[in-house]
Amino acid sequence: MEVAIVTVGDEVLAGDTVNTNANWLAGELADRGALVARVLTVPDDRAVIADAVREYADAFDAVICTGGIGGTPDDVTVEAVADALGRDLVVDRAQRERLEARAKAFRDANPELTDRYDFQLNLDAAATLPEGAQAITTDESWSPGCVLENVYVLPGIPSEMRAMFAVVADAFTGDATSEVVRTWTPEGALLDVIDGVRERFDVRVGSYPRGEDAPGRVKVTGTDPDVVAAAAAFVRERVDVAD
The missing domain is CATH 3.40.980.10 (MoaB/Mog-like domain)
Structure with missing residues (x-):
């Protein structure tokens, strides 16, 4: 929706x-x-x-x-x-x-x-x-x-x-779901990762900058939970995960 x-x-x-x-x-x-x-x-x-x-x-x-x-x-x-x-x-x-x-x-x-x-x-x-x-x-x-x-x-x-x-x-009900990957990787170094997600998966993906003492975030959203999970796993394999 x-x-x-x-x-x-x-x-x-x-x-x-x-x-x-x-x-x-x-x-x-x-x-x-x-x-x-x-x-x-x-x-x-x-x-x-x-x-x-x-x-x-x-x-x-x-x-x-x-x-x-x-x-x-x-x-x-x-x-x-x-x-x-x-x-x-x-x-x-x-x-x-x-x-x-x-x-x-x-x-x-x-x-x-x-x-x-x-x-x-x-x-x-x-x-x-x-x-x-x-x-x-x-x-x-x-x-x-x-x-x-x-x-x-x-x-x-x-x-x-x-x-x-x-x-x-x-x-207002829908089947959208999201996963967030917390990362210490600077936002400026995420371009290839974000592009890779967009090329491989039917999801929305966005990044949020890290703070001085707080990690940044990459958020993946889609309507198929398995695809969202796979996209999030793709991100985790390529960033400095903070979780």
């Missing part, structure tokens, strides 16, 4: 926010045997998001979008996904009723806040989804995420994103 991750947000591109969501999702997907084929960060621009989603939805098994859903003017991810997949936007009545109940419960529980601030909640906007989309809801998030075809739309706030991913995590 090949998955693309699209992170939405001007704040990420500006360096104001660290993109922990993509890193966390990549690890979760790898643990489930899925291969992350692309990681892309795009601005809060409806057309740019739509272009990326359209391209990746056609190219890969699934696309996960994080960020850009909610009630602020720059939250345009849901609209962009509708554009990408050729769907109209509609108010999900069940979601609107859910949000209306949550808003009332919040006001009842926090009169000091609602008396002090004028909470302007556009329930129709928050409950608007692409036609045919399945809403994803959690207690942590106000606005729903959604699934439409092979595109999954999740919040940008890390705690909310992780909670919502847990709802759909079982959809």
Whole structure:
């Protein structure tokens, strides 16, 4: 299973926010045997998001979008996904009723806040989804995420994103497996080894530099455990193994 991750947000591109969501999702997907084929960060621009989603939805098994859903003017991810997949936007009545109940419960529980601030909640906007989309809801998030075809739309706030991913995590399963060879061989001396693996085995292979007191790593990933094991053995025979 090949998955693309699209992170939405001007704040990420500006360096104001660290993109922990993509890193966390990549690890979760790898643990489930899925291969992350692309990681892309795009601005809060409806057309740019739509272009990326359209391209990746056609190219890969699934696309996960994080960020850009909610009630602020720059939250345009849901609209962009509708554009990408050729769907109209509609108010999900069940979601609107859910949000209306949550808003009332919040006001009842926090009169000091609602008396002090004028909470302007556009329930129709928050409950608007692409036609045919399945809403994803959690207690942590106000606005729903959604699934439409092979595109999954999740919040940008890390705690909310992780909670919502847990709802759909079982959809992301694959047969990818990895082996890591720890080595003291300098990364610059691994070129022939890496090329040899690529020529002989149907796997992904990458190297990570060693630190002053820590070994480097060569990581081999593939869908056939026997081939991955053989590729890792090929590496071990040709490097200064640290294990």
